[in-house]
Amino acid sequence: MKQRLLLISFLLVSLFALDFLIFKKLQFLLPNESPWNTNHFFNFLYEYERIRTLPKTKKRIIIVGSSVAYYSIDARKLKESLLGGFGLDVDVFYLAYAGNSPLYVYLLLNWLDPLEPDLVVYPVNFIDYRLHRTYVMFPDGRNDSVDESAVVRDALTFEEAPQSLWVFPWETLKEVGTSMNWETRSQYLLSSAFSFYRYKDIYQQNLQNLIQHRFGRNTSYHAYAGVLIPEGINGLGWTGQSFSFFPTEKIKNKGFWVEVTQFLLAGKPCRMEISNGTTRQEITLTREGWVKLYLDPKFFLEKKLVTVKLERVWFANEATGAYLDYHLDPMGVRLEQTFGLEEAKSGIQYEREPRTEDFRYLGMKDEEYRKYFHYRLLEGLEKRPGIGYLVALKLAKERIREESFRPYFHFRYLKKIADHFRERNVRFLLINNPESPISLDWYEDSTWYKDHLAYLESLAGGSVYYWDIHRSLPMQGFSDFHHFTYLGMEQMNPIYAKRIGNLFPK
Incomplete structure (x- = not known):
């Protein structure tokens, strides 16, 4: 019996040790190419x-x-502006992710202590409060009267907040575990105890990326991470009619992949003219799908920019299936994810590069932009279910304007966050961030919006600062209701820098 207990104890200790070593330590020593x-x-x-x-x-x-x-503040640009304009030599870091809400920012707070921040900046917008979920769950419901426990339970579902199980299982369990049933609670306990369970759905992605980037075609991906194309490139890797690059040894030895759609071919071949000013090559695209191409060896005799020009383009709003999208950008071919690189980029988890969609509104008049805004974001829900959350947000803003403001759930966590920093005398800047003037018009003049501003302002005091800049960016600086284009981000950078710089003693 004693030997059996010793064996079980040894196995348990070994399990915890291997779990800690592999999933808590070793996986974060690998390069991150996501x-x-x-x-x-x-x-x-x-x-x-x-x-x-x-x-x-x-x-x-x-x-x-x-x-x-993430879409509002560029860490590198902010750092440069603070140094140049205020003589502040600081480090700027992100700890943000898509879909984060005040509850999970609150659960992050104890993680911040070892990092010793001198200032924590938190830009928020309507989407962060998840108020639209009330109307999704209860079509006749109201945010000023909905049962808070129902909203909390919804916020803990894996679909709405996977971070609760992947990132903050123990913290979530302690904070809102009483709102969980036994089955859910057991999942959180297991996720808290074992990292292999906690990270089972996320660590594989980085391993897959590493394997693909070294041995695969790099043709299955969600974000382009290759060289910057002078003519611009779409976030998913789609070129326009032309694209330019410098030839590399990898392209010389292995060629490169491009995706050709049936809409580009339109029932007939499409010619590609390739030139560097000295050497010229023509390739005819005849079939759809991913096609491997090889450059003439003469292109590699000198390091000159190579330009590829397609005979024609296609438009996503005229396409069908997965290629359908409501925008008017001319489309060419799709490049493999790591196109033009000898080795895949790593450590780019919080680096943003400009994409062609960031420039589509440049120079647009307000009325033209308004029409494009509605077309791009709100039309064709039956064909584009992915825009469902934007439609839900619009309806939520139109409905909540008729309600009274109620500081429940996520708003209470904003207060807890502010109190946390005030008690520790750490500077904290809460920003009611810019929102598109188009979506602001749906509810800005309501009592709800004014009372919500008053509540946010009431959180300030001591080391806690509040800044309302919700009308600080013209509509052309937004890609949707609350995300800035790259140009919008650049436009806002000196404004953020000035406010942040003034928080530090001269």
Whole structure:
């Protein structure tokens, strides 16, 4: 019996030790080759581990929140502006991921203590409060009277908040475990105890990326991570009629892949003219799908920019199936994810690069943009179920304007967050972030919106600061209700820098 107990104890200790070593340590020592929007929670955890191991040599600004934060503030540009405009030499880090809400920012707070932040910045918007979920769950419901426990239970579902099980299982369990049934609670306990269970759905993605980037075609992906194309490239890797690049040894030895759609071919071959000013080559595309191409060896005799020009383009709003999208950008071919690189990029989990969709509104007049906005984001729900949350958000803003403001659930966690930093005398900047003037018009003049602003303002005091800038960016700076285009982000950078710089003593 004693030997059996010793054996069981040894196996348990070994299980915990291997679990800790492999899933808590070793997996974060591998290079991370997942761009921002391809592996949100692994990126967040990887970045946290990276920051935690860095010695603190400068003041630290940490940006928390959701994709609202990521699309609003560029860490590198903010750092440069603070140094150039205020003489502040600081480190700026992100700890944000898509879909984050005040509850999970609150659960993150104890993680921040070891990082020793000098300022925490939290940009928020209507989407972060998840108020639209009330109307989705209860078509006749109201946010000023809905049963809070129903909203909490919904917020804990894996579909609405996978981070609760992947990132913060123990913290979630302690905070809102009483709202869970026994089956759900057991999942959280298991996720808290074993990292192999906790990370089972996220660590595989990075391993797959590593294998694909080294041995695969890199033709199955959710975000382009290759070289910057001078003519611009879509976030999914689609070119326009032309694209340019410098030839590499990898392209010389292995060629490169492009995806050709039936809409580009339109029933007949499509010619590609390739030139570097000295050498010229023509390739005829005859079949749809991923096609492997090889350049003439003469292109590799000198390092000159190679330009590819397609005979014609196609338009996603005229396509069908997975290629259908409501925008008017001319489309060419899709490049493999790591196109033009000798080795895949790593450590890009919070780096943003400009894409062609960031420039589609440049120079548009307000009325033209309004029409494009509604067409791009709100039309064709039956063909594009992915825009469902945007339609739900619009309906929520139109309905909540008729309600009274009720500071429940996520709003209460905003207060807890503010109190946390006030008690520790750590500077905290809560920002009511810019929102598209189009969606603001749906509810900005309501009593609900005004009372919600008053509530946010009431959270300030001591080391806690509040900043309302919800009308600070013209509509052309938004890609939707609350996400900035790259140009919008650049436009807002000096505004953020000025407010943040003034929080530090001269």
